[in-house]
Amino acid sequence: MLRIGLTGGIGSGKTTVADLLRSHGLPVIDADLIARDVVKPGEPALAELAEAFGHDILNEDGSLNRSLLATRAFVDAKHTELLNSITHPRIKAETARRFAVAEAAGEKAVVYDMPLLVDNGLDKDMDLVVVVNVDAETRVSRLVKWRGLTEEDARRRLDAQISDEQRLAAADVVIDNNGHLECLDRQIADLMVRIRGLEVE
Structure with a gap:
């Protein structure tokens, strides 16, 4: 089974690329969704986070x-590492x-949508690494506009993530998401041709 690592800096539009790949029939394992699952009420990681970052990070309903949490975890490298040490093993x-599960189901290729793929050295476990790239100032403006x-x-x-240069150095394929959706669609179509070719090798 072909393992495709998909990554990009925060605000790069990686989720849009994942959705496009999914629309082409590729199953996607979303690390962000998994990260939410492991900190649901009742999960051990949630209790550990409350101990590490303060019990007021829990809402009234226990969620x-x-x-x-983000304002405390991303204040410096030490706190970010503390967050990662609790959540990443899970x-x-x-x-x-x-x-x-995907391999047992007979999938030929699976996309692993993971923001910290290169940061954590997981790119080395992938057969193909796809990096979504957008200039930093555009990403900042998107985060302010769309995420508040x-x-x-x-x-x-x-700043809490690795540099764009480090991420790009690990890429087999770079998706330039600085332009319009039509440009992105063309790049995804080209990527799908490459993926289908690798599936039959």
Whole structure:
């Protein structure tokens, strides 16, 4: 089974690319969705996060206040690493389970949509690494406009990730998402040709 790692810096439009690949029939394992699942009420990771970052990160119904956690977890590298040490082992285990399910179902290729693919060295486990690339200033403006972040918070989150240069160095395919959707569609079509070719090798 072909494992396709899909990544990109925050605000790059990686989710849009994942949706387009899904529309072409590729199953997608979404690390962000898995990350939400592992911190649901009753999950051990949620209790550990409350201990590490303060019990007020829990809403009245016991769910995680993700925005409050983010303001504390991304304040510096030390706190980001603390967050990762709690959540990443659970995300890794659930991801492995979902890959196994896909392989057992006879899937020929699976997309792993993972923001920190290169940051965590997981690109080396992929057969093909696809990086969605957008210039940093555009990503900041998108985060402010579409996610409601302050400019300061947006830049802090960008800074918490590896550099664009490091991410691009790991890429087998770079999707340029600085332009219009039509341009993106053409690049996805070309990528699908490459993927289908790899499936039959």
